[in-house]
Amino acid sequence: QKEVEQNSGPLSVPEGAIASLNCTYSDRGSQSFFWYRQYSGKSPELIMFIYSNGDKEDGRFTAQLNKASQYVSLLIRDSQPSDSATYLCAVRTGNQFYFGTGTSLTVIP
């Protein structure tokens, strides 16, 4: 079983819609959770992180964490074509960081 699992997609949404990206992790002891965006040919850039159960909002982005279900998600409101990228979920467990394979998102104008 992989440490972090994401649907590879591709996920397509129309411009202005809400994009929902999901991630599950295997280790209940995982402490912190990160969402990175990676444009093709570029390095990952941090969108946001979350440590506690519940929701965390930053602009158009909302991260949701449910430790009981070992589930973390990212919602992108009012999706824009510039949001088209691969979204990587990363989980910190002890000193180790595990990344998922990423979900490819395409926002259709």
Added chain:
Amino acid sequence: EAGVAQSPRYKIIEKRQSVAFWCNPISGHATLYWYQQILGQGPKLLIQFQNNGVVDDSQLPKDRFSAERLKGVDSTLKIQPAKLEDSAVYLCASSLGIGETQYFGPGTRLLVL
């Protein structure tokens, strides 16, 4: 604030050759990470330094990969000898401390022929 610097940006070598990558982290960042990202996959952590000490290298193929951060700032990752399956992007990241937000450099794209 300058970001994480890496060089070279691209490297093409033949199998069994050696190659080295360099990383300069963000000033003041004590923790430095090397990741390997194979096309279509997420980054895989190879090694993590806290200052000049190794925190975790459990996923580093030590028979051919080595890394050092002698003065607690710059770091070098070496592959000797390279294999075809080492073709990937090698990403360096840094953070203020362990568990803190990581900032990635532009990466080095390695192609082994």
